[in-house]
Amino acid sequence: GKTLDSIKSRGQVICGVNTGLAGFGAADSAGKWTGLDVDVCRAVAAAVLGDAEKVKYVPLNAQQRFTALQSGEVDVLSRNTTFTLTRDASLGLNLTAVTYYDGQGFMVPVKSKIKSATQLKGQTVCVQSGTTTEKNLTDYSKAKGLGIKPVVFEQLEAAENAYFTGRCIAYTTDASGLASTRNKVAKVPADHIILPELISKEPLGPMVRRGDDEWYAIVKWVIYGLLEAEEYGVTQANVDSLKTSSTDPVVKRILGTSEDTGKLLGLDKEWMARAIKATGNYGEIFERNVGPKSALGLPRGVNNQWNKGGLMYAYPVR
Amino acid sequence: MTSTTFQPIAPRPAPVNSEGPLAWIKSNLLADWKTSLGTFVIGGLLLWLLPQAIHWALISASWSPHYEVCHAEGVGACWGVISEKYRIILFGRYPYEEQWRPLIATILLTGLLVVSCMRSFWKAWLPLLWLAVLAVFFALMYGKVFGLTQVDTDRWGGLPLTILLSSLSLVLCFPIALLVALGRRSKLPAIRSFCTIYVELIRGVPLISVLFMASFMFPLFMPQGTQIDVLVRVLVGITLFAAAYMAEVIRGGLQAIPKGQVEAAATLGLSYWQTQRMIVLPQALAMVVPGIMNNFISTFKDTSLVTIVSLYELTGALKLGVNSDANWRPYIIEGYFFIALIYFVFCFSMSRYSRWVEKQVNKSKLR
Amino acid sequence: MAETNTTSPIITFDKVNKWYGNNFHVLRDIDLSVAKGERIVICGPSGSGKSTLIRCINRLEEHQQGHLIVDGVELTDDIKAIDQVRKEVGMVFQQFNLFPHLTVLENLTLSPMWVGKIPKKEAEEKAMVQLKRVRIAEQAHKYPLQLSGGQQQRVAIARALCLKPKIMLFDEPTSALDPEMIKEVLDVMIAMASEGITMLCVTHEMGFAKAVADRVIFMDQGQIVEQNNPHDFFNNPQSERSKDFLSKILGH
Amino acid sequence: MAETNTTSPIITFDKVNKWYGNNFHVLRDIDLSVAKGERIVICGPSGSGKSTLIRCINRLEEHQQGHLIVDGVELTDDIKAIDQVRKEVGMVFQQFNLFPHLTVLENLTLSPMWVGKIPKKEAEEKAMVQLKRVRIAEQAHKYPLQLSGGQQQRVAIARALCLKPKIMLFDEPTSALDPEMIKEVLDVMIAMASEGITMLCVTHEMGFAKAVADRVIFMDQGQIVEQNNPHDFFNNPQSERSKDFLSKILGH
Amino acid sequence: MSSDTPPSHHHWSWRSQAFRGIVYQVLAVVAIVAVVWFLAHNTLVNMRVRGIQSGFDFLSQAAGFDIGESLYPFDSEQPYWQAFLVGVTNTLRVAIVGIILSTVLGTLLGIGRFSRNALVRGVCLSYVEAFRNIPVLLQLLMWYVILTEVLPSADVAWQVGDFFLSKGGLNYPIPVWAAGQLWAAFGLLAGVALVLLYRRWAKRQFEATGQLRSAFWVPVLILVACSLAGWALGGAPTELNRPVKGDFAIENGGALTPEFLAVLIGLTLYTASFIAEVVRGGIASVPRGQGEAASALGLSQQQEMRLVMLPQALRVIIPPLTNQYLNLTKNSSLAVAIGYPDVVSIANTALNQTGRAVECISLVMLVYLITSLGTSLLMGWYNSRAAIKER
Ligand SMILES: Nc1ncnc2c1ncn2[C@@H]1O[C@H](COP(=O)(O)OP(=O)(O)OP(=O)(O)O)[C@@H](O)[C@H]1O
Ligand SMILES: Nc1ncnc2c1ncn2[C@@H]1O[C@H](COP(=O)(O)OP(=O)(O)OP(=O)(O)O)[C@@H](O)[C@H]1O
Numbered sequence A: 001g002k003t004l005d006s007i008k009s010r011g012q013v014i015c016g017v018n019t020g021l022a023g024f025g026a027a028d029s030a031g032k033w034t035g036l037d038v039d040v041c042r043a044v045a046a047a048v049l050g051d052a053e054k055v056k057y058v059p060l061n062a063q064q065r066f067t068a069l070q071s072g073e074v075d076v077l078s079r080n081t082t083f084t085l086t087r088d089a090s091l092g093l094n095l096t097a098v099t100y101y102d103g104q105g106f107m108v109p110v111k112s113k114i115k116s117a118t119q120l121k122g123q124t125v126c127v128q129s130g131t132t133t134e135k136n137l138t139d140y141s142k143a144k145g146l147g148i149k150p151v152v153f154e155q156l157e158a159a160e161n162a163y164f165t166g167r168c169i170a171y172t173t174d175a176s177g178l179a180s181t182r183n184k185v186a187k188v189p190a191d192h193i194i195l196p197e198l199i200s201k202e203p204l205g206p207m208v209r210r211g212d213d214e215w216y217a218i219v220k221w222v223i224y225g226l227l228e229a230e231e232y233g234v235t236q237a238n239v240d241s242l243k244t245s246s247t248d249p250v251v252k253r254i255l256g257t258s259e260d261t262g263k264l265l266g267l268d269k270e271w272m273a274r275a276i277k278a279t280g281n282y283g284e285i286f287e288r289n290v291g292p293k294s295a296l297g298l299p300r301g302v303n304n305q306w307n308k309g310g311l312m313y314a315y316p317v318r
Numbered sequence B: 001m002t003s004t005t006f007q008p009i010a011p012r013p014a015p016v017n018s019e020g021p022l023a024w025i026k027s028n029l030l031a032d033w034k035t036s037l038g039t040f041v042i043g044g045l046l047l048w049l050l051p052q053a054i055h056w057a058l059i060s061a062s063w064s065p066h067y068e069v070c071h072a073e074g075v076g077a078c079w080g081v082i083s084e085k086y087r088i089i090l091f092g093r094y095p096y097e098e099q100w101r102p103l104i105a106t107i108l109l110t111g112l113l114v115v116s117c118m119r120s121f122w123k124a125w126l127p128l129l130w131l132a133v134l135a136v137f138f139a140l141m142y143g144k145v146f147g148l149t150q151v152d153t154d155r156w157g158g159l160p161l162t163i164l165l166s167s168l169s170l171v172l173c174f175p176i177a178l179l180v181a182l183g184r185r186s187k188l189p190a191i192r193s194f195c196t197i198y199v200e201l202i203r204g205v206p207l208i209s210v211l212f213m214a215s216f217m218f219p220l221f222m223p224q225g226t227q228i229d230v231l232v233r234v235l236v237g238i239t240l241f242a243a244a245y246m247a248e249v250i251r252g253g254l255q256a257i258p259k260g261q262v263e264a265a266a267t268l269g270l271s272y273w274q275t276q277r278m279i280v281l282p283q284a285l286a287m288v289v290p291g292i293m294n295n296f297i298s299t300f301k302d303t304s305l306v307t308i309v310s311l312y313e314l315t316g317a318l319k320l321g322v323n324s325d326a327n328w329r330p331y332i333i334e335g336y337f338f339i340a341l342i343y344f345v346f347c348f349s350m351s352r353y354s355r356w357v358e359k360q361v362n363k364s365k366l367r
Numbered sequence C, D: 001m002a003e004t005n006t007t008s009p010i011i012t013f014d015k016v017n018k019w020y021g022n023n024f025h026v027l028r029d030i031d032l033s034v035a036k037g038e039r040i041v042i043c044g045p046s047g048s049g050k051s052t053l054i055r056c057i058n059r060l061e062e063h064q065q066g067h068l069i070v071d072g073v074e075l076t077d078d079i080k081a082i083d084q085v086r087k088e089v090g091m092v093f094q095q096f097n098l099f100p101h102l103t104v105l106e107n108l109t110l111s112p113m114w115v116g117k118i119p120k121k122e123a124e125e126k127a128m129v130q131l132k133r134v135r136i137a138e139q140a141h142k143y144p145l146q147l148s149g150g151q152q153q154r155v156a157i158a159r160a161l162c163l164k165p166k167i168m169l170f171d172e173p174t175s176a177l178d179p180e181m182i183k184e185v186l187d188v189m190i191a192m193a194s195e196g197i198t199m200l201c202v203t204h205e206m207g208f209a210k211a212v213a214d215r216v217i218f219m220d221q222g223q224i225v226e227q228n229n230p231h232d233f234f235n236n237p238q239s240e241r242s243k244d245f246l247s248k249i250l251g252h
Numbered sequence E: 001m002s003s004d005t006p007p008s009h010h011h012w013s014w015r016s017q018a019f020r021g022i023v024y025q026v027l028a029v030v031a032i033v034a035v036v037w038f039l040a041h042n043t044l045v046n047m048r049v050r051g052i053q054s055g056f057d058f059l060s061q062a063a064g065f066d067i068g069e070s071l072y073p074f075d076s077e078q079p080y081w082q083a084f085l086v087g088v089t090n091t092l093r094v095a096i097v098g099i100i101l102s103t104v105l106g107t108l109l110g111i112g113r114f115s116r117n118a119l120v121r122g123v124c125l126s127y128v129e130a131f132r133n134i135p136v137l138l139q140l141l142m143w144y145v146i147l148t149e150v151l152p153s154a155d156v157a158w159q160v161g162d163f164f165l166s167k168g169g170l171n172y173p174i175p176v177w178a179a180g181q182l183w184a185a186f187g188l189l190a191g192v193a194l195v196l197l198y199r200r201w202a203k204r205q206f207e208a209t210g211q212l213r214s215a216f217w218v219p220v221l222i223l224v225a226c227s228l229a230g231w232a233l234g235g236a237p238t239e240l241n242r243p244v245k246g247d248f249a250i251e252n253g254g255a256l257t258p259e260f261l262a263v264l265i266g267l268t269l270y271t272a273s274f275i276a277e278v279v280r281g282g283i284a285s286v287p288r289g290q291g292e293a294a295s296a297l298g299l300s301q302q303q304e305m306r307l308v309m310l311p312q313a314l315r316v317i318i319p320p321l322t323n324q325y326l327n328l329t330k331n332s333s334l335a336v337a338i339g340y341p342d343v344v345s346i347a348n349t350a351l352n353q354t355g356r357a358v359e360c361i362s363l364v365m366l367v368y369l370i371t372s373l374g375t376s377l378l379m380g381w382y383n384s385r386a387a388i389k390e391r
């Protein structure tokens, strides 16, 4: 399609990412982008252009992100964005595949002695505007009759800051975001706890523009490929050796040594092998960026493979 | 009736009246009971507040770039936040090792601004100098020439961005403003009403809605696939905004030119454009230099709003640097004071300059 | 020097000196006494200090040396004394200085009502009398800027007259006017002159000087160079300086 | 009515009418022809349309009816014709209208250089000739506002002369000047008059009119009420209106 | 003599000014229409190709989000247009209070520049220079940080009587609504009427006798007495809704949030510095001759100020003052940076939830345009009424 052609001629995938959410999309002081969402972009670039570094990152805030994608400023929006019906149906966007199953939670200071979200009756809660979060908070407050007073901020940092200075009793966003904030932004992470309630479903994943089904397919299948690679044990370390040694027909298809699955997508047959080589499989990406051993320390939980009790169930690469 | 011949009396100097500090205090501070009361109330307040402020800001302040020091009891201002973070505040996310480039670029551009303010440099080659310096500025900032590594515009930030946005938008808005101002005084109704609508429309809305439009909506206005750097779009937004205000300032100057000047030019046979270029504009612009400076000052201040659309100019860079660092976050107020000082130094010197120009202009009106 | 010493003087300048700033010596050793009812015309080249001289009389400018006594009150820093003198002295400016936000009538009643504390009705009646005197009673309810220059100046004269002053000061009252309007104003002034009010008038209208002045004073460089009755002054000026000046203003 | 019809006219007004806006009929059926070299003084009360009349001649105002022919060119919408006429006609304004941001010399060379397209050096030489003619060559490098009013007006005259015009228009050239300076300007104008240039001058300086005018035109309410040679006009005005007017401006 | 209206006539040739004018205008119109068409066309194509929905129908859908502060109750089930309305009232609330406060402060500062007291002059000058030369956004952010960082948290709030100041903002007691309050309000109204009557009487007295009556203290006294009387008549209700310390926050009573306070303080202090300059310029613009004439008429310094200088200065002051009011209103849009739910903030939320960027931003612009135009018209009307009558 057009998108793929222009990516090839420009030699770069343009990827919309978060302005700074540790573990998902953030730049370090040297300008190097890391995170789960970022790795997705890298995998796509590796599959399409053969080089995971050929990505231009465009940091977008909540308000900018959809128009940026709609107008063609970015090729793919990989910015912890929740898939919802409205966004699918009315914004002219396509939801590719879920890369992280999340839910919205609350963070409160330990010293407030709040143990449950139901204790937040009549309290102020800091939230970033222009997110599903804001709406979920309202729904939850209404359903439970809590009368929560939102204090809404334009920018993530402002909302976090207001919480840490004590303007609000609680801070709400996706649980992953809470963990990221607590570990990266709080002075003493142990002073804050994340309440057990998750008040919404937040399937996060990359989006692309409508009207270019080939490109849509490529992004979607790169993600499924990464998932299936994990399922079948293909890793960054063993991808090269498996190319020659593997006898598993599924693995062979993923690595393009038997069938040319790439051709159907308009790519070459090595596409998935390169992606895995560049970023590792989904499990590796998760571990590296947000997993228990990373700075964020999130449990794998629902984001585990389907056969290990999680929700990650890739369509077969076949 | 007798009369005398004229005997000029030589002028004498005025008798010395009790000048000196005491007399000054008497007439300026203690003239009558109301004045004295004011002096005591305000003087008392100042005597009470100023030492506290000085104590906080200077005497008990900590300057060391270690946040632990600031936590100690009795420490006032924690300027350490600046010693620690000044590079990110001044240059945003520009690559650390390459920050000499924005430094030089900023000095160049500021120098050019200063030079442009001097009358003796108001020559025909000044615009060329501007072009040259801007070219060097971009070469330095963006790189990719002379073996400099490329630095994308999304990593530009801090002071260079502030200065770039304000000076470039001023330079660019000028020709637009000139045309619009002339258009608003045109005898042709269609042209006049277009210019009026433009000016009134822009002046009726806040800058941030223009910025929102530039950064969120503009891509929708363009043919598919056109990509315009967000920096450029924001620049266009600010420029169009500033041009409307500038046009009004210039129009004020045009209105102040007596009709007789145009008539005199007409009797000498000058054409419309000759009259504008050689008679009307030189006088009108000289007259409104203070207004132009004021406009520049507000544009300079207004660039701080681009932080709302996620560009990291001074304010944004400060928040970027300090908000994400839990140890320093409580001291962001010191950071704000720091950039407030930067803004103040720039704006204050510009407003002084405009006062000076005003005086010069008035002087030349007298013999 | 000829002084009309028939009655005791109403204004006395005694070695008055004035400086603008520290160096500009604008009035130099002025000695002058003006008798009650006397009509004096002051002329002289631009910048010679004519305006400054008459503005000292109602203390719009203060002198720094010498004594200046107006109607028996010496002008010093004393605010009471200044107020008293200002009640006795009316002034008409070159630029009229009418209050543009008030109607003609309000211009005239302002001071009587707020300073003189007389009721509005009475003040308006008196104002109308003065307006009739300057022959523009029908303009009473217009605003100053709706009038012609000559009319404005006549309002200004009426306003000054409403104070019932003993002394009237005129500072080039006709020089901002068109030729036709000059006459209107001069006519009013000539009429006033016949009523016995003390008048000091800075003007270059030699016709006026000849018609009404008791004395013409010629100033140059902050000094009184020559004073004489109009006939002698115009036909037989004594000093070089005045001859030169007269030749210029009468020459064309 | 006496008209100097010795040569063919250089300016012809033929039933010229002009309105300001839609209602204000400012020039009414003006018929006038001016011979080459003639010197005409126009007078009349304020607002009678004198300025408008002479401003029509170089199309600073446009007339709406009738024909106006200047030096053989009829003035219409045609830009070329207007440009041509303006090259032949110099104009001096009451308020001088010098360009304050240019030096005296630059004021004079502006039009020759940009319109006449002659080299700077030549333009400056010619300008100096004119400046000498008005006797202020030594002020060439000053700025207009550094000069006295009389000097400024002389620069304005020199500027107009630099066009080498066949016709000079003066609109009350002395009425913004101090009495001492009026003479300087009138002297220059009288000198010019003797050089045979066609002059139209709005002025109330009757001395000047008597000294140089071939014809005096009296206007009122947009019409030419009376025209005559100066001697007859001043001593024996024909219409009531001019008698009245003359009594006023000569009266004081 | 010919007819008394001018004939209209035209020569249609390229050398005619009028003809050229028309050609230029047609060119300009074509160029501008082309640009507008280009942009509109692109937008439509872009939206169609990507299936972006457009239109203002979303305004009647349920908003689905809560608003932190609002003058009147707002529920998330109410439609978007009502949410917008809340935003507009929040904007106006800040703007109107800010305009009043900054006018008072600015006028004092401006007059202070003419004080005979050098200290007063110095303080006013430093204030103006300091506040004018720092971006207003920066000032808002600073005030917000000061309010949230420096103030104590709710459990250790500063307390004076029933007033609490904490990170939660300013909490104050509000009287519980009772009939007595209504009476007091009636009393106040009656007081206003009485004051008007008094002023007319005082004016007549002055005109009749030349005697001046107090123009400030007596009216104030009347107002206070009347409201007290009304309050007493109504049974002198003293019940108050007092704020109390809750577990995590101050509860009950009235509250001003730190966001509102920061916006208000920031805008007021910033705008006051500009108004001070406007006032100073206005007073300085009255020609010196006016003051001299007033002195020559024997008016005292106060009378000169009140009767001659101020009425004239006001005409110079009003237009730039209007501009400052408009600026303040427009600057209130910066509230979005510190979380105050003004109309821009509401529009941003709406924009994100519905994706109708064009519509939402246009709505915001429209709100401000209407405010601006409305104010301009009002001031234009005032100006034409107050303009000095000329020929
Ligand atoms: N406030 C002032 N400060 C300094 N110098 C002044 C001031 N007012 C007047 N002067 C100067 O004092 C001199 C005398 O001024 P004054 O107005 O008395 O002259 P004048 O004789 O009235 O002249 P004119 O005929 O031009 O009105 C002039 O040189 C003038 O420039
Ligand atoms: N541009 C204009 N629009 C409308 N009316 C005008 C305009 N210019 C002049 N007038 C009016 O036309 C009339 C004649 O004006 P003009 O200037 O020709 O008179 P004048 O005889 O030169 O008077 P003065 O001696 O005052 O200069 C006046 O009543 C004037 O108010």
Ligand SMILES: [Mg+2]
Binding pocket: C050, C051, C052, C171, C172
């Ligand atoms: Mg004078």
Ligand SMILES: [Mg+2]
Binding pocket: D050, D051, D052, D171, D172
């Ligand atoms: Mg005229």
